[in-house]
Amino acid sequence: xxxxxxxxxxxxxxxxxxxxxxxxxxxxAVDPTDxxxxxxxxxxxxxxxxxxxxxxxxQVHGMAVRAFGPGPDxxxxxxxxxxAAWTGRARFRPEESPLPAWLVGxxxxxxxxxxxxxxxxxxxxxxxxxxxxxxxxxGTGPGVDSVVADRVLVLDELDRLGQPQRGIIELAFFxxxxxxxxxxxxxxxxxxxxxxxxxxxxxxxxxxxxxxAALPA
Amino acid sequence: xxxxPPEQLALAALREPLPDDDALHLAGCELCRAEVSxxxxxxxxxxxxxxxxxGPDVPPPPSVWAGIAAxxxxxxAPAGAPAARVDAEPEGARVLPFRTRRxxxxxxxxxxxxxxxxxxxxxxxxxxxxxxxxxxxxxLDPLTDEQASGRAEVVVxxxxxxxxQVQLDAPALEGEYYELWLxxxxxxxxxxxxxxxxxxxxxxxxxxxxxxxxxxxxxxxxPLDGDPTHSGVSVARGELDT
Numbered sequence: 001x002x003x004x005x006x007x008x009x010x011x012x013x014x015x016x017x018x019x020x021x022x023x024x025x026x027x028x029a030v031d032p033t034d035x036x037x038x039x040x041x042x043x044x045x046x047x048x049x050x051x052x053x054x055x056x057x058x059q060v061h062g063m064a065v066r067a068f069g070p071g072p073d074x075x076x077x078x079x080x081x082x083x084a085a086w087t088g089r090a091r092f093r094p095e096e097s098p099l100p101a102w103l104v105g106x107x108x109x110x111x112x113x114x115x116x117x118x119x120x121x122x123x124x125x126x127x128x129x130x131x132x133x134x135x136x137x138x139g140t141g142p143g144v145d146s147v148v149a150d151r152v153l154v155l156d157e158l159d160r161l162g163q164p165q166r167g168i169i170e171l172a173f174f175x176x177x178x179x180x181x182x183x184x185x186x187x188x189x190x191x192x193x194x195x196x197x198x199x200x201x202x203x204x205x206x207x208x209x210x211x212x213a214a215l216p217a
Numbered sequence: 218x219x220x221x222p223p224e225q226l227a228l229a230a231l232r233e234p235l236p237d238d239d240a241l242h243l244a245g246c247e248l249c250r251a252e253v254s255x256x257x258x259x260x261x262x263x264x265x266x267x268x269x270x271x272g273p274d275v276p277p278p279p280s281v282w283a284g285i286a287a288x289x290x291x292x293x294a295p296a297g298a299p300a301a302r303v304d305a306e307p308e309g310a311r312v313l314p315f316r317t318r319r320x321x322x323x324x325x326x327x328x329x330x331x332x333x334x335x336x337x338x339x340x341x342x343x344x345x346x347x348x349x350x351x352x353x354x355x356x357l358d359p360l361t362d363e364q365a366s367g368r369a370e371v372v373v374x375x376x377x378x379x380x381x382q383v384q385l386d387a388p389a390l391e392g393e394y395y396e397l398w399l400x401x402x403x404x405x406x407x408x409x410x411x412x413x414x415x416x417x418x419x420x421x422x423x424x425x426x427x428x429x430x431x432x433x434x435x436x437x438x439x440p441l442d443g444d445p446t447h448s449g450v451s452v453a454r455g456e457l458d459t
Binding site for chain 1: 273
């Protein structure tokens, strides 16, 4: 189901509203808790990057392989995800979301970016081909184009959301939960979940319509 | 005419079913439908299975970490190959990589090591008559940093039934226990044979089980957590040559 569920062993959700998640690791524990790894990662502890890789690279790479099949493209996405997570660790808020959920979010960006690059290459190749053939550019492109561009924008806007809005919309988008299931999962009132969903979709719409108009064809 | 509440239109954009009266209204109202459609653009942009919550783990090859270390300058190293999540899969034990208690070891690598000791560990013993006949034996070698070792022997009884006789030399455990497994070379499927303690014991082998398909004899340490799957912590192992 959700990546928010797979964090071992305890944190059940990135929606840090239900605050019964134990945060403190026993001092000197051999196996730090996921939360402890997240805090150390944010603090720039190199060992935490190694531990995070050991725990969650399989999850991230699983997503990459699902998008690109096994091979260099997927490996590149996984590598770029961890590099971006490490270099961008100042933006990670361990108190707001579990590290694996954050890594998965970055992985989505990397996948969408790679699709975007492929799409550009395809368009360039098509343009070159149609120029060579002195034929008008075919009508296959625009639909695919705009979805690819929309996707990058939506993921980017999700990054700007605070909690619990981001956790809520991610559960709706990526875990395919209904608003009632999200309310149950997060412990938030039904009405709160509904109004957050509404406001977030409006916000995403403004971003798409605002930026979409300015996008080069 | 009363339009649908904005929250309901957002749910419709997510393709959640609406209450009957809202659904009825939506079906006939251009304005509300346009609203849903404009909100749905974001939904559709990311509604692809590739971006959905992670599915099965796939451990990346070692070159991926090498690239990360090179790009970040981080000198710390993962203690072992990336772990796969042990999902709640109650239909049987399914575990991907294994780690030893202190250091991660991808089982595939460990299997290669076990293969290395194979020649030394395995002896084929044949005795006649109605006595149980030992058809294969294997040394159980400690995995990295572990204290456990032993020996396992496949015996065939007069009635054709088979058993695994195990001698385990290992420290007594507190709050944990040893468990014996037969594992296939791909290290995904495995057959639990039962709880094991230091000393000699005999385990019945399931009739019809192809030992060639499950050649790895594995001793794990299991916590008392009620989880029937392999803990991922292996302490001794050998490979049967059948």
